[in-house]
Amino acid sequence: MTESEENSEIEVHMYLRGLILLALATVSPATLHAELRAGTGAGDVTPPIGTPSAGYGDRRGAGMTGVHDRLLASALALEDGGRRVVFVGVDHLGFDHDMVQRVVALAREDGASADTEIYLGSSHTHAGGGAYLDVPIVGEALAGKFDPAVRELYVRGAADAVRAALASLRPARIGIGYGEATLNSYRGDWPPNVETNRQVTVLKVTSPEGAPLGVLFAYPAHATVLSGANREFSADFVGYAREALRRELGESTVAVYFNGAQGDVSPAPPSGGEPFERAQAMGDALAAETLRVWNATETADTLEIATLRHRYTLEVQPTSAGVLLPMPPRGSELNLIVLGGAHAFLTVPGELSTIYDADLRRFAGWLGYQGLTILGLTNDAHGYLVTPEAWRHRIYESTVSFGGELYGERFEDLAQALLHALEPAGSYQEELKVPAGLLDASTTAHPNP
Numbered sequence: 001m002t003e004s005e006e007n008s009e010i011e012v013h014m015y016l017r018g019l020i021l022l023a024l025a026t027v028s029p030a031t032l033h034a035e036l037r038a039g040t041g042a043g044d045v046t047p048p049i050g051t052p053s054a055g056y057g058d059r060r061g062a063g064m065t066g067v068h069d070r071l072l073a074s075a076l077a078l079e080d081g082g083r084r085v086v087f088v089g090v091d092h093l094g095f096d097h098d099m100v101q102r103v104v105a106l107a108r109e110d111g112a113s114a115d116t117e118i119y120l121g122s123s124h125t126h127a128g129g130g131a132y133l134d135v136p137i138v139g140e141a142l143a144g145k146f147d148p149a150v151r152e153l154y155v156r157g158a159a160d161a162v163r164a165a166l167a168s169l170r171p172a173r174i175g176i177g178y179g180e181a182t183l184n185s186y187r188g189d190w191p192p193n194v195e196t197n198r199q200v201t202v203l204k205v206t207s208p209e210g211a212p213l214g215v216l217f218a219y220p221a222h223a224t225v226l227s228g229a230n231r232e233f234s235a236d237f238v239g240y241a242r243e244a245l246r247r248e249l250g251e252s253t254v255a256v257y258f259n260g261a262q263g264d265v266s267p268a269p270p271s272g273g274e275p276f277e278r279a280q281a282m283g284d285a286l287a288a289e290t291l292r293v294w295n296a297t298e299t300a301d302t303l304e305i306a307t308l309r310h311r312y313t314l315e316v317q318p319t320s321a322g323v324l325l326p327m328p329p330r331g332s333e334l335n336l337i338v339l340g341g342a343h344a345f346l347t348v349p350g351e352l353s354t355i356y357d358a359d360l361r362r363f364a365g366w367l368g369y370q371g372l373t374i375l376g377l378t379n380d381a382h383g384y385l386v387t388p389e390a391w392r393h394r395i396y397e398s399t400v401s402f403g404g405e406l407y408g409e410r411f412e413d414l415a416q417a418l419l420h421a422l423e424p425a426g427s428y429q430e431e432l433k434v435p436a437g438l439l440d441a442s443t444t445a446h447p448n449p
Contacts, residue, residue: 034081036303038172038205040214040254041164043073045090045157046233047129052144054093054133055126056228061144064127068232068276069239071128073158074256076205076214077165078174080305084113085337086162087203087216088120089256091235092128092154093143094381095120097332097349099132099155106159112166117307119335119347120158121258121378125223127234129154136326165254172213175204176343177297178371181289183282184221186354188264190393196220196265197357200286201373202293203339208301212249217241217290218373220260220354221267225279234276237267240283241290248291261348261357261374263384263397308336308418314382317404320394325402332380334411336418342370344422346415349380353397355387356412363416367423385411 050063071091078085088103095103100120107118131147132154133139139146179200186194203216223236235242242255249255269282311333318324335347344364357374364372384397385408391398392405401407 034302036172036174036301037079037169038174038213039077039165039168039170040205041075041077041161041166041168042254043157043160043164044070045073045092045129045154046071047131047150047153051147051150052130053127053233054130054143055124055128055224057141058228059144061140062231063144064231064233066232068127068234071125071233071235072242073161074242074254075161075165076203076216076254076256077162077169078303078305079169080303083305083307084116084166085305085307086116086118086165087256087258088118088158088161089216089258090120090122090154090158091125091238092122093124093126093130094122094377095154095158096133096382097330097380099151100379102155103158103162106156107162107166110159110163112162116166117309117335118162119337119375119378121347121375122381123223123235123238123257124259124262124351124377125234125236125238126228127226127230127232127236129233138325171208171301173206173208173210173299173301174303175297175299176339176371177202177204177293179289179293181219181286183219183268183270183285184262184265185268186264187266188353188390188397189395190390191355194264194354195358196354197260197361199371199373200289200293201371202290202297204294204297204299206299210299212253214254214256215245215249215290215294216256216258217245217286218258218260218375219286220262220265220357220374220376222262222265223259223267225267225269225282226275230275234279237269237279237282237286240280241287242283244284244287245290248287249294258378259376261352261354262376263351263353263386265354303339304341306338306422308421310334310414310418314403316402317407319401320391320398320405323399330382332382334415334418335379336415336422338422342368342424344369344372344419345375346372346418347375347378348385348411350377350382351384351397352376353384353386353390353408355390356385356408359412360415360419364419367419369419369424372419
């Protein structure tokens with residue numbers, strides 16, 4: 001690309017951003033203070049021993065020899081009187097968009113309403129199940145030989161969690177709080193010396209009497225405390241964090257973990273020792289901060305839920321190394337969920353750079369949100385989203401990025417537009433049309449009734 005062509009593309013990129021913001025008509029939403037209901041559920045996604053794991057190419061597709069701790073799908077359903085949303089955390093490298101759509105279809109077969117919104121986030125454990133990627137060359141390198149039966153096992157385990165959560169809906173109270181944990185570090189090659197996001201986000205859900213029902217906790221870090229030398233299935237530090245939370249809150253409490261913008265963020269356990277000891281130390285420390293926030297967070301029996309979903313088609317592009325996967329165009333999506341009018345949750349269909357995370361959190365604060373939480377690897381997992389500068393430096397993440405050099409910038413444009421659309425002042429419209437050229441799709445708003 002010549003300098004003039006590059007400048008022209010940047011000008012078009014900025015023009016599209018302006019068009020998006022101008023397209024957001026101001027419409028004041030009606031607010032419904034309905035009784036909150038919540039439900040929780042879990043499903044098992046542990047494959048048979050001998051199934052390969054996913055995430056470390058040096059395993060060369062070898063089967064795992066044991067189960068250190070069960071791999072789970074954990075779900076939290078919330079209903080505000082008019083809308084149901086389900087947050088599902090799975091111990092997995094990354095469910096792709098088709099797997100998520102299959103989970104949705106199974107849930108609806110069992111009676112879930114058509115407007116029930118499901119957000120499925122993968123923890124990105126590199127000790128989870130493999131054999132699920134039907135992608136030439138890369139799929140087998142990352143996850144071992146493809147097995148459709150194993151892929152379906154993961155899907156059905158997640159669907160079981162959704163069904164259980166919806167079946168257990170009951171009156172509840174909810175609170176949202178934020179903390180901080182020094183448990184991650186920046187691993188990026190460019191730019192150097194970037195500060196990571198260390199925010200811990202906590203959704204506290206109790207019975208009307210205050211008994212714990214469920215907790216959603218989010219924190220950005222690759223779930224890679226365990227190395228490729230490990231041959232036992234494990235949720236890595238996430239499993240230890242869940243167990244610690246259950247010990248303190250009660251064995252019936254369902255703990256749901258979501259990763260954040262962990263594209264260039266490594267785990268940083270607080271102590272040394274053997275790999276599983278380090279994983280436990282990190283999980284226990286994350287649970288301790290989650291519990292501190294839980295204890296400091298007040299709850300209410302009402303909740304306002306507003307959402308925006310943007311579906312689009314990803315045209316697979318060559319990576320920075322020039323590798324083009326032989327894949328047809330694929331569907332994907334991102335979502336904005338705003339709880340209580342001021343707490344924003346943005347789903348990302350891949351692994352977002354912490355640089356974009358910082359940009360978006362600053363933008364959300366400028367708009368008046370109390371907090372923004374990135375829910376990484378949610379409703380898809382299609383590689384890294386990096387800055388153009390990082391792409392040009394050919395960092396590792398850019399060699400596993402399939403949307404092209406400016407994909408990260410286009411994603412940020414759209415994310416900012418969605419945040420602007422549901423900003424606390426309340427500006428959005430029923431059918432928000434995104435200009436052609438920006439991921440080629442339309443976005444539908446679902447404000448609180």
